[in-house]
Amino acid sequence: MEIQEYLKYRVDLLNESKDEDGFINESNFINNIIPSMLDAKLIDTEDFTETYYSTEIDGSPIKINGYIINDSGERLQLFILNDESISLETKNLEISLKDYYDGIFKKAVNFTNKSIKGHLNDIQDIGAINALINQMSSSLGADQFDVVEIFLVSATATVENRGQIPQPKRLDFKDENIKIKYTKNRESIEKEILIIKKLIDLNFLYSILISQGNRLPLKIDFEEQFNYKIEAIKAADEVNFESYLCVLPATILSKLYLKHSSRLLEKNVRSFLQFRGVNLGMRKTLTRDPEKFIAFNNGLTITASDKEIEEVGGKYFLKSLSDFQIVNGGQTTASIYFSQKDGIDVSKVKVMAKINVAKNVSEEDLNELISSISEFSNSQSKVTTVDLRSRNPQLNKIKALSESIITPSGRKWFFEKSKGEFNTKLRIAGQSGKNRIEKEYPKEFRFTKEQLGKYYSSWGDEPYKVKKGGEAIFRKFLEDVGSEENERKLNIDRNFYELLISRIILFKSLEEIHGARNNAIGQLRSAVVPYTMSILFSKTEGDKRNPNTFDLAKLWAKEGLEDDLKVYLKELMILVNDLIKKYAKSDDLGEYSKKKEMWDDIYNSNEIKDFLNTDNSNKIFNKYSISKKDLEKKLKANSKNKEVDFKFLKDSIDIHSKTPEFYKKLNSLLWDNLTDNERNKFSNISALIQQREDLTTDLVNFENNLIQKIRINFPDVLDKIVIEENTILENTLNYVIKKYNSCIEKEEDIISNFDKIGMIAKAKGIKYDSVFNEIGKNLKLGEAPSVKQIYYSSYYISIIKND
Numbered sequence: 001m002e003i004q005e006y007l008k009y010r011v012d013l014l015n016e017s018k019d020e021d022g023f024i025n026e027s028n029f030i031n032n033i034i035p036s037m038l039d040a041k042l043i044d045t046e047d048f049t050e051t052y053y054s055t056e057i058d059g060s061p062i063k064i065n066g067y068i069i070n071d072s073g074e075r076l077q078l079f080i081l082n083d084e085s086i087s088l089e090t091k092n093l094e095i096s097l098k099d100y101y102d103g104i105f106k107k108a109v110n111f112t113n114k115s116i117k118g119h120l121n122d123i124q125d126i127g128a129i130n131a132l133i134n135q136m137s138s139s140l141g142a143d144q145f146d147v148v149e150i151f152l153v154s155a156t157a158t159v160e161n162r163g164q165i166p167q168p169k170r171l172d173f174k175d176e177n178i179k180i181k182y183t184k185n186r187e188s189i190e191k192e193i194l195i196i197k198k199l200i201d202l203n204f205l206y207s208i209l210i211s212q213g214n215r216l217p218l219k220i221d222f223e224e225q226f227n228y229k230i231e232a233i234k235a236a237d238e239v240n241f242e243s244y245l246c247v248l249p250a251t252i253l254s255k256l257y258l259k260h261s262s263r264l265l266e267k268n269v270r271s272f273l274q275f276r277g278v279n280l281g282m283r284k285t286l287t288r289d290p291e292k293f294i295a296f297n298n299g300l301t302i303t304a305s306d307k308e309i310e311e312v313g314g315k316y317f318l319k320s321l322s323d324f325q326i327v328n329g330g331q332t333t334a335s336i337y338f339s340q341k342d343g344i345d346v347s348k349v350k351v352m353a354k355i356n357v358a359k360n361v362s363e364e365d366l367n368e369l370i371s372s373i374s375e376f377s378n379s380q381s382k383v384t385t386v387d388l389r390s391r392n393p394q395l396n397k398i399k400a401l402s403e404s405i406i407t408p409s410g411r412k413w414f415f416e417k418s419k420g421e422f423n424t425k426l427r428i429a430g431q432s433g434k435n436r437i438e439k440e441y442p443k444e445f446r447f448t449k450e451q452l453g454k455y456y457s458s459w460g461d462e463p464y465k466v467k468k469g470g471e472a473i474f475r476k477f478l479e480d481v482g483s484e485e486n487e488r489k490l491n492i493d494r495n496f497y498e499l500l501i502s503r504i505i506l507f508k509s510l511e512e513i514h515g516a517r518n519n520a521i522g523q524l525r526s527a528v529v530p531y532t533m534s535i536l537f538s539k540t541e542g543d544k545r546n547p548n549t550f551d552l553a554k555l556w557a558k559e560g561l562e563d564d565l566k567v568y569l570k571e572l573m574i575l576v577n578d579l580i581k582k583y584a585k586s587d588d589l590g591e592y593s594k595k596k597e598m599w600d601d602i603y604n605s606n607e608i609k610d611f612l613n614t615d616n617s618n619k620i621f622n623k624y625s626i627s628k629k630d631l632e633k634k635l636k637a638n639s640k641n642k643e644v645d646f647k648f649l650k651d652s653i654d655i656h657s658k659t660p661e662f663y664k665k666l667n668s669l670l671w672d673n674l675t676d677n678e679r680n681k682f683s684n685i686s687a688l689i690q691q692r693e694d695l696t697t698d699l700v701n702f703e704n705n706l707i708q709k710i711r712i713n714f715p716d717v718l719d720k721i722v723i724e725e726n727t728i729l730e731n732t733l734n735y736v737i738k739k740y741n742s743c744i745e746k747e748e749d750i751i752s753n754f755d756k757i758g759m760i761a762k763a764k765g766i767k768y769d770s771v772f773n774e775i776g777k778n779l780k781l782g783e784a785p786s787v788k789q790i791y792y793s794s795y796y797i798s799i800i801k802n803d
Contacts, residue, residue, distance in 0.1 A: 002168050005715045006157040006202035007093060009209065012423060013155060014086060016443065019516075024088070026052065026065055026081045027517070030153055033200065035450055036208040037151070038470060039419055040216045041263045042198065044071040045470035046450070047526055048079065049590045051129040054107075057114065063107040065153075067132060069591060071470070072334065074341065075147045075261055076136070080108040082154035095156045095201075098171055105173065105197050108150045112195065116142070116180060128523060131587035142182035142191070146258060146341065149196045157202045173197035194258060209420040210712045217305065217323035218263055225259075226252050229310075229317040232355065240369065242307075242357045244318065247294065250336045250349035257337035265330045282335040283344070290348040299352030300329030303370050307357045321355065323366075327373055329353075394482040394492055395449055400647035401497040406741040407559055413501055414441040416448045424711050428718060433725060447504060453477035454530075455504045459552075461538050461599075463530035468594045494643055494744070495635045502552035506533060509561045513570050521570070522577040527593035531576045531602065532569060538603060539612055540625060548625040553634075568620045575611055576602065641744055642782030646737055649784040652695045653733050655703055656787060657726045660686040665721045670714060678706065692791045732794040740779050751776040761796045768792035 017028040027050050034046045045068060054063040068077045082104055084090050095101065114120050115136040123133065135141040159166035176195040181188060207216065222228050228249075236243040256264060285293050305323035309316055326333060332351065340346045356373060358366050395417050402415040416422050422441070426434045447455065453474035458466050465473055481490045490496060510529045514521050521528065541549040555561065561569070583601040586592040602608060611617060626634075667674070667682040674682070681702050688695055695703075710717055739757070743750045754776030761769035771792040775785045785793075 003157050003166050006206050009206050010155050024086050029086050036205050039208050043068050047469045049128050053129045060110045061107045062111045064111045076145045077149045078108055079151050085155040093156050094159045096159050096161050112148050139182040142180055143184055147194045151198050151200050153200045168203050219322045220324040221320040223319045229319050232316045232318050240361050244355040246353050248351045248353050250346040253333050254337045254340045257333050264326050279335045286339045286344050294350045301327050302355045303327055304357045397492040400645045403650045404646040406738050414446040455507050458507050458530045458533045459503045459537050461542050463534040464594050464596050464599050466530035467527050495638050498556045499552050502555040505555045528573050528576050532573050549628050551626040644784055646784050651700050652787050653729050656689050657729045660689045662723050669717050692788050694787045728794045728798050732790050732797040735797055750780045766796050
């Protein structure tokens with residue numbers, strides 16, 4: 001059952017990875033799965049540098065697709081794709097033998113060995129692969145990288161063939177070490193580089209999809225990994241958690257950071273500290289008074305969802321912790337690691353730790369408990385209260401706006417607030433419904449919460465942060481729009497949403513103009529696009545001396561760029577591409593473009609100043625600018641309208657559209673796996689659909705949560721329900737939303753416009769014509785229609801649709 005779900009998901013991944021000509025290429029597939037790896041905290045950024053290289057040297061096969069360097073710089077993450085697995089013709093999709101994957105891993109390990117030892121320095125290829133090889137073989141690279149982590153990406157299901165039906169199987173691969181020698185400050189140094197191998201197969205990717213963005217649990221087995229058991233004092237035993245106090249050797253903390261890096265740090269943490277480098281106060285203590293570190297430092301706060309413990313002679317010893325997270329003390333852990341990396345002896349250093357082990361809590365309650373512990377235990381530094389989860393109130397507002405606002409051409413954008421939301425929508429819809437949804441929301445009209453931070457922040461003067469991407473840029477976005485500490489907190493309304501979509505249109509248009517691979521301006525698109533947007537911003541909105549700003553609203557109105565603007569921006573991107581090459585102080589152009597120095601050098605360059613002062617630039621800015629005062633007046637006028645939130649009505653209509661039969665069938669198929677309360681709620685939903693009545697918030701939330709559980713635990717049930725949806729309800733709601741948006745866009749009276757629809761319905765002899773007057777009045781007051789009003793309106797929609 002699970003294996004079939006994996007293979008169905010594979011089809012979706014392959015379809016998402018097709019280029020404009022319908023071909024699946026390796027780069028597209030890797031870029032498509034990278035957001036899932038970011039969700040799982042395996043990587044810090046989605047900024048993947050493509051360096052495709054495949055050859056054979058001295059009988060050793062070599063292959064590499066690209067790489068990422070983590071934020072703190074000590075971890076090189078190499079990607080290799082199993083190219084056979086993305087072929088539509090391949091039949092070898094269920095893999096049971098570890099040797100199959102070992103053979104592919106070997107190609108990347110060969111690349112690592114030969115690069116570090118300088119055996120590839122003479123290759124003829126140019127570009128990013130040369131920069132990477134040169135860095136790996138240099139003394140600087142040898143000093144910088146402590147870990148090479150190899151990700152084998154394979155669109156295969158890993159199985160064990162016990163019994164008649166193959167079952168999912170997890171494979172772990174043994175770490176390796178490479179001994180190297182290099183020179184630093186005229187001193188010869190020996191060290192070992194840790195080689196970690198991780199399989200990114202369909203098992204992994206599907207588990208991330210159905211987790212809806214929740215981190216994959218990290219289990220730390222102290223006894224197995226370090227031959228060490230933690231002696232602990234049980235300090236509390238409450239209803240939902242136990243607390244233990246202990247002392248951790250710094251050497252173990254350093255090894256933990258080496259092995260797991262930022263995965264140790266809580267994903268949903270509400271505080272953020274910069275972990276790069278070493279806190280100077282800590283370094284001083286570690287160097288001069290290592291034995292006193294335990295007295296001077298506040299220690300760590302650790303959370304876990306389970307523990308393995310033994311009691312010996314009245315003493316407790318923690319052997320392992322599941323779902324291990326450091327929620328306070330990340331700075332301490334990183335400082336110890338980087339101090340040891342710099343040659344400071346930490347063998348005498350000990351650190352206090354409080355370990356809180358949750359019990360009897362749901363996933364949601366566990367996240368809330370962890371976030372609360374994090375927020376209240378972070379007292380060493382000023383914290384920023386930002387909730388990164390999909391339930392964040394700012395994200396909820398943006399989701400509601402995406403359901404309520406339609407573009408001038410009548411389209412909606414789909415905001416995927418939770419991981420896997422769109423895929424689940426397709427999975428439930430069946431094949432005919434799937435085709436309709438994909439047509440309604442093509443890939444170019446969808447964006448995720450991870451992409452949201454990048455798109456929004458690109459319109460600013462920090463493109464080097466956008467280039468870096470990852471959780472940091474998403475956090476910056478949330479701080480900009482909703483942090484309690486941000487005095488300029490933005491109002492998330494129609495104005496905000498339209499300008500947000502305008503930024504997305506600009507960003508995606510620049511990516512398209514830039515091109516990819518053989519048809520591209522260059523190989524630096526992920527830097528050139530945000531740098532180009534930042535130049536536009538800095539010349540207009542960001543320049544306090546300039547009374548005008550770039551009129552993003554024109555992009556919203558046109559839903560794209562006009563030809564003259566496309567030509568102009570292509571010329572600018574060609575220049576930016578050349579300037580990155582000219583001003584970079586490193587062979588690795590992609591990595592160097594993440595530095596503020598790169599942005600400062602480019603924006604202040606004579607080349608950019610000259611370009612922005614040409615007659616053509618003046619012509620473009622005159623055409624596409626609006627005075628800042630006029631824009632402010634326009635936005636104020638727009639904000640006077642009472643915005644209607646259609647989100648809850650949309651969720652209710654989605655449920656009504658599935659028909660009572662869907663829920664009756666679901667109830668029947670799952671009867672033995674449902675509680676009495678769940679059965680009653682299914683019956684209530686069916687009854688309310690039959691009565692055409694509004695659903696309660698509790699029932700809508702119940703339905704959403706249970707459908708997700710069915711997707712995880714009983715996906716085959718969805719294939720057994722073949723019932724045609726009542727699509728006329730969704731069409732009617734979309735009609736009402738379009739009419740409402742048209743009134744707002746054209747500044748027309750809402751009530752009179754809906755009255756006109758009612759008069760047409762009456763003239764045609766259609767029942768319930770007065771409902772349009774009622775809907776108009778509701779909308780004028782900022783209220784969404786009722787479900788029953790949508791049912792009554794559907795009589796009109798069904799007739800005009802057939803006319």
